[in-house]
Amino acid sequence: MSQPPNQKDISAEETLRRAMDGDVLHRLPSGLMIIRRMKHEWLDQLDEISGDAFARKTDKVRGSKFLRDWTLFEYVRWIAGEVEGLGWDANTSAGEATLNLGRNVGYSKGKMVQCVCIVISSRCIHAYLVPE
Amino acid sequence: MSDVIPIDLDPDGGHIVEPPIVDALQYDRAHNAWVVTLIPEDSVSRREKELVTIPFTSEDGRRITFQVARLSQLLGLKLRELIHRGDGDFVFISDDGSRRELAQPHGRLDLSMRAYVLLADIAMTAQIAFGSQQAIAPTR
Numbered sequence: 001m002s003q004p005p006n007q008k009d010i011s012a013e014e015t016l017r018r019a020m021d022g023d024v025l026h027r028l029p030s031g032l033m034i035i036r037r038m039k040h041e042w043l044d045q046l047d048e049i050s051g052d053a054f055a056r057k058t059d060k061v062r063g064s065k066f067l068r069d070w071t072l073f074e075y076v077r078w079i080a081g082e083v084e085g086l087g088w089d090a091n092t093s094a095g096e097a098t099l100n101l102g103r104n105v106g107y108s109k110g111k112m113v114q115c116v117c118i119v120i121s122s123r124c125i126h127a128y129l130v131p132e
Numbered sequence: 133m134s135d136v137i138p139i140d141l142d143p144d145g146g147h148i149v150e151p152p153i154v155d156a157l158q159y160d161r162a163h164n165a166w167v168v169t170l171i172p173e174d175s176v177s178r179r180e181k182e183l184v185t186i187p188f189t190s191e192d193g194r195r196i197t198f199q200v201a202r203l204s205q206l207l208g209l210k211l212r213e214l215i216h217r218g219d220g221d222f223v224f225i226s227d228d229g230s231r232r233e234l235a236q237p238h239g240r241l242d243l244s245m246r247a248y249v250l251l252a253d254i255a256m257t258a259q260i261a262f263g264s265q266q267a268i269a270p271t272r
Contacts (some may be wrong), residue, residue, distance in 0.1 A: 020231065022215040022223050039218035060171050060180040061153065062218045093163040094185045108180065119183060121167040122158035124213075128180060 009073055016072035026076045031090035034079050036072065037126045039063030040106075055110025064108035064129035079118060079127055088120050095120045098130055105129060148220035149248060152255035155181050157200075158213045164188045166196050168258040171216070176259055184262040192261045196254055203250045206243065207232050214251075220244075222251065 016025055021038040028034070040063050046054065058065050066075065086097050098117045105116055106129040115130045155169040166186045172179065186193045204211040209226035216222055221235045234247050 020223075021217055022213070022225055022231075035215075037215070039216065061149070061151065064180055091162065093160050093165065094167045094183050096183055117181070119169060119181065121156060121169055121183060122160035124156070124158060126156075130180065 009071075013071050013073040016076065019072075025072060026080065028080060028083065030083075030088070032083065032088060032092075032120065032123050032125055034076050035124045035126045037063075037128070040066055040126075040128050041072075042066060042068040042070070042106075046107075051110075054107075058107040059109050064106060064113070066106040066129065067104065070105065075127070079125060082118060083120075083125060086118070088125075090123060092120055093122060100132070149252070152176070152252075152259040153216055154214060154222075154251055154255045154258065155216045156213070157196075157254065157258075159188075160185075166193055166258075168196075168254075168261075170255060170258045170262060172259055172262065176263060182262050184258050184265060186258065186261050190261075192257050195257050199250050199254050199257075203247065203254075206246055206250070207234075220248070222247075 016036075019025055019036045021036060023036050024033045025036050026034040042065050043057070046057060046065065049057065056062065082097075082099060086095075088095060096117055096119045098115055100115045103114060104112050105114055107113065108129045108131050111131060113129045113131050115132055116127050117130045118125060118127045151171045151173045153171040155171050158167050160167050163185070165188055168184050168186065170182045170184060172182050186196060188194075188197065200211050203214075203224070207224055209224065209230060209232055210228075212225050212227045214222055214224050217233075217235075221233070224232045224234070226232075234244060
């Protein structure tokens with residue numbers, strides 16, 4: 001996320017953006033699938049609110065939110081890299097892992113957080129933010 | 133004369149749905165179980181989500197199967213999985229990949245409310261199963 005995206009990345013992002021909520025963004029060689037979860041994506045309206053309203057928009061009912069620079073391309077790339085190390089495969093029914101990235105990644109209940117929880121449920125994988 | 137009970141459908145106001153909420157529900161054929169990601173009540177867990185696996189043949193599993201069948205009938209599709217989209221919005225995905233979305237405010241309030249009742253039952257069943265599993269294995 002520190003490097004500017006190249007044309008290939010932008011094209012990949014555009015392709016991923018066509019996926020609907022709950023659709024598969026990427027299939028891993030193991031058969032696991034990274035799923036799009038739009039409730040954890042940044043919304044333009046979040047730029048214009050603060051305080052209690054912002055906290056409500058990032059609470060557990062509306063979903064913690066990754067920062068804007070977490071594009072779907074980066075989201076998929078990051079999860080794919082981490083899942084390899086978790087040892088999950090097509091026989092993994094359910095599991096979760098919380099990772100501290102040591103940098104700001106998004107908001108949960110209005111507070112900036114640095115931890116991400118990756119969840120696998122029936123071969124489907126997604127991630128959300130968790131407080132430290 | 134009966135009193136009118138106002139229902140807040142404003143997404144910027146109070147929540148139309150409150151935890152427990154099903155964040156995601158999938159049937160794991162390989163393990164013959166429902167896998168539920170759950171948004172728990174704060175009194176059960178302050179985490180945003182909890183994960184629970186419910187054997188298909190257990191009492192809770194059979195209850196979820198029954199409610200999923202009722203949801204399928206209500207929505208007119210053979211439900212394979214459901215995903216929470218935030219607030220009172222859900223997407224339902226069928227075996228053939230077709231989708232149906234339930235968003236607030238919904239044109240058919242009656243359908244929405246009936247679906248929410250079934251979703252709330254599934255969520256509560258999953259939360260109870262989660263609580264029971266935690267009681268058995270407290271050092272999670």
